[in-house]
Amino acid sequence: MTQNLSLPVVFLHDTVVLPGMVVPIELDDSARAAIDAARLAHDSAKDDEPSRVLVAPRLEDRYATHGVVAVVDRVGRFAGGKPAAVLRAERRVAIGAGVSGPGAALWVEAEPVPETPVTDELRTLAEDYRALVVSILERREAWQIIENVRRISDPDVLADTSGYAPYLSDDQKRQVLETPDVGERLRLLLEWTRAYDTEDEVTDKISNDVREGLEKTQREFVLRQQLAAIRKELGEGEPDGSDDYRARVESADLPEAVREAALREVDKLERSSDQAPEAGWIRTWLDTVLELPWNERTEDSHDVAAARAVLDADHHGLDEVKDRITEYLAVRARRAERGLEVIGGRGSGAVVLLAGPPGVGKTSLGESVARALGRNFVRVALGGVRDEAEVRGHRRTYVGALPGRIVRAIKEAGSMNPVVLLDEVDKVGADYRGDPAAALLEVLDPAQNHTFRDHYLELDLDLSDVLFIATANVVEQIPSALLDRMELVTIDGYTEDDKVAIARDFLVPRQLERAALTADEVTISDAALGEIAANYTREAGVRQLERLLAKAFRKAATKLATGEVERIDVDLDGLEDLVGRPRFTPDTHERTDVPGVATGLAVTGLGGDVLYVETSVSDGPAGLTVTGQLGDVMKESASIALSWVRAHAGELGIDAAVFEKAIHVHFPAGAIPKDGPSAGVTMVTALVSLLTGRPVRSDVGMTGEVTLSGRVLPIGGVKQKLLAAQRAGLAVVFVPERNRPDLDDVPAELLADLDVRPVGRVTDILAEALEQGAAVGEASAA
Structure with a gap:
């Protein structure tokens, strides 16, 4: 057939179809449209011919010049449910101009490629190509395919079987498709196939050499074992490394389960070659196991009074922490007196979290606790740790594998009941290597850590008698599940x-x-x-x-x-x-000498600090602008504060027209991120001061969140905020009424130095914090 055809086009991205191939394809929208168009044209023609499409590769930089006419054999779905079709390619055609046709597909004119006359030269090229393909298939023992290749007599058909060749790239197959001349096609295929055949022979030779090398190594291992047995019978030679390890394991003071595991590794070491990679990490593992103090424990001091004296001598104040350690010692002493103490027993350990700003003595307190108990002390720095293997250890088959920091700490301490200080647990991170904080859950849970399993050791390690003391600056950065495993003791700072x-x-x-x-x-x-x-x-x-x-x-x-x-x-x-000269001088009076500025209190990772809120009003579009590197919580607090002031403008003596202007709330030190629910009352006070023209008293500080109804909500960090107020020279501090119980933890000298006033409504603050002027009315609760 030499007449041109009008066919819908199916473009394929990752498959090149040559004549004679039968391929399943996944139907995307364009392919489905082409097949539907072919069926529609077939139904309109009402003939017995099957539906046909033109299959062409989709190219990035140009349109394909040739394709194949393919019969749509079947339309259905793959096993996974995706729509699919089976196409049977018939003949090569040249792609002409676009034509119109039914459906939403692209139709083009397809011109059949004229057949190439078969000459003697063509037969010779075909036979050379056939012999080359058969030699490759024989190395792969693909006998059924070889028979099929030998049956093909047409050089054109033989050349197009290269569409199934896995060693040809898609670009090479496209070049075959776009080469109508059979002789030129066979020359290209001979060049590419010879190059592959040469490379394949080299690869096979390397594989055979490697296999022969392995067989030689195994033969040498057997001969070496036989030689060792002969020398042993003759009584010649010195004990090798494995014999030395067996003696060390048998003489070491190890738990029975650990001894059995160590002897199993010694057996593996005796069966392996000294040059085998496995022998090196077995020796390293055995060294680690033998260096651990499996049955070594220090005896605790049960003199409670002497322990408290040690804590008092090392640290000033910190009564809550000292009381907690003293209580722990008292309970252990009573259990020892009554014969209830079980060394290493389940749940006998304790986990204490010391949380507070830097420089308050958290780390040195851990050393004092160890000295008071008479235990060994070891510090584990966790700041910046992002790899879970740092806690649980690496698999010992990895290159450079090590046990985790917990196991290394026990080895360094030299006993199974040391005081282990986990420093900076709030700065543990997580990435693609795992979550170290999650790995710490088993370490710090007294109900689980009696069978802690390190990935390197793969042995149960009893940590239940270890006294873990963790330190942190910001409790909120510790995952809740990890925080739940620890008893929180807060060290807020010093007066x-x-x-x-x-x-x-x-x-x-x-x-x-x-x-x-x-x-x-x-x-x-x-x-x-x-x-x-x-x-x-x-x-x-x-x-x-x-x-x-x-x-x-x-x-x-x-x-x-x-x-x-x-x-x-x-x-x-x-x-x-x-x-030098003083770096800090009281500046609250200077900051608050104009209306619209109020002094708040906040808690940062460095402890408590004063927080100034500045406000201004100017002509411009009505709205609220909040600046100062604030988080979402503080931005919402500013909106709530303005809404409350607007709702009670009449009672506060504020002209409602002022809310049609631009109001700006600013928190100085804009480079420092600030967020948290404790600045609401400060913003309300600053806004009322601005809009009534009454300055805020310079000796007044405040903290608390405000609701739309004017209630003052409780906050955290009361002691740290009061310490900051004292450092800033404030005299009066307003705190939420519901934080009154927190004042019990504040030192008496701090309460004597400050006038701390619990309040329940923001109007109580406004009535006392603003300088005398027009009276501030009592806002209703609604």
């Missing part, structure tokens, strides 16, 4: 009196020693210490205070070394000469 006492009793002696000074050469007064704590540092802990003391003593040592003076007594007068 100025506490800092002076800590500096006098701990910091000054330590820094004098580091500077090689004595108390006879340098002294520092309590007044100077108080000045440093009040106006040179604003921190919850004492790290910056200690740095300033170190700086002062270095300068003092320099003066003594140069002979300027023979003795230095640091007081208020000479303080500036040693540590």
Whole structure:
């Protein structure tokens, strides 16, 4: 047939179809449209011919010049349910111009490619190609395919069987499709197939060499084992490494289950070659197991009074933490007296979480607890850990595998009941390597950690008698499931009196020693210490205070070394000469001397801090603008505060017309992210101050969230916020009424220094926080 055909086109992305091939294809929208169009044309013609389509490859940079006419044999679905069709390719055609046709498919004119006359040269090329294909198939032992290839006599048909060749790329198959001349087609196929045949022979040779090498290694292993047996019978030679490990395992003090597992590994070591990779990691594993203190335990001190004396000597204040440790010791002492103590028994451990800002003594407190108990102490730094294998260990077949940090800590401690400090658990991260926080769940659960299993050891490790003490700065960053496993003890920070006492009793002696000074050469007064704590540092802990003391003593040592003076007594007068001018001075009065500014209190990862809220009103489109790097919670609080003020404008003496202007609420220190439900009352107070023209009292601070009905909701971190208020020089602090029980945990000297006023409604704050002026009316609850 030489006449041109009009056919709908099926474009294929990842398959090249050559004449004679039968292929199933997945039907996308365009392919389904083409097949539907072919069926529609067939039904209209009312003849006995089957439905036909033109199959062509879809190219990125151009249109295909050739395709194949294919019969639609079957339309159905794949096993997975996706629509599919089976196409049987008949002949190669050249693709002409587009034509019109029924349906939504693209129709083109297809011109049949004229047949190439069969010549002797063509038969020779076909035979060469057939011989090459058969040789490749014989190496693969594909005998059925070989018979089919030998039966093909037509060079054109033989060349188009390359569509099934897996070693040809799609680009090569497209070139075969677009080469009408059979001789040229066979020359291309001979070139490509010879290149593949050469590469395939090299690959087979390498595979055979590797197989022969493995057989040689196995033969050498058998001969080596026989030689070892002969030497043993003759009594010659020294014990090899595996014999040494067997003796070490049998003489070691190991639990029975651990001993059996170790002996199984020794058996594997004896059966393996010294050059085998397995032998290296078996030796490393055995070394790790033998170094662990499986049955080593220190004896606890049960003298409760002596333990409390150790804690008091090492740390000033922190009564809640000391009470918790003392209670733990008292219970253990009573159980020991009554014979109830079970070393390593299930649930006998304890997990304490010390949470608070940096510099309050969390890590050093863990060391003091170990000293009070008479236990070994080891610290595990978890900050920045993102790999679960850091906690549970690596599989020991990995290159460079190690046990997890928990197992390494037990080995370092040298006993099975140490005090393990898990430092910075709030800074544990998670990524594609797993979640270390989730791995800590088993470690810190007293009901599970008696059978903790490290991936490297693959042995049950009893952690139930380990006293875990975790530290964190921000409790909210700890996953709730992990936080549930620990008993939270909060260390909020120190008052100025506490800092002076800590500096006098701990910091000054330590820094004098580091500077090689004595108390006879340098002294520092309590007044100077108080000045440093009040106006040179604003921190919850004492790290910056200690740095300033170190700086002062270095300068003092320099003066003594140069002979300027023979003795230095640091007081208020000479303080500036040693540590510079004060970095912090009370500025609340300056910040709040204009209407629209209020002083709030907040808690950050560094402890409590004051938070100023500034507001302004200007001509412009009505609306609220909030700036200062705020989170969603604080932005919502600003909207609630403005809504409450607008709803009670009449009672507050505010002209309603002012709400048609642009109102701006700003939180200074915009580079610091701020969020949390504790600034609502501060924003209400600042807005009322702005719109009534009455400044907020400079000695007043406040904290609490506000509702649309004007109620003050409870907040967290009361003690840290009160400490920040004291550092900032405030006198009066408003806290939510429902936080009144939290005041029981606040030191008495702090409550004596501040006038803390619990309030239940925001109008109570407005009535007392604003400077005298027009009276603020009582807002209704509705």
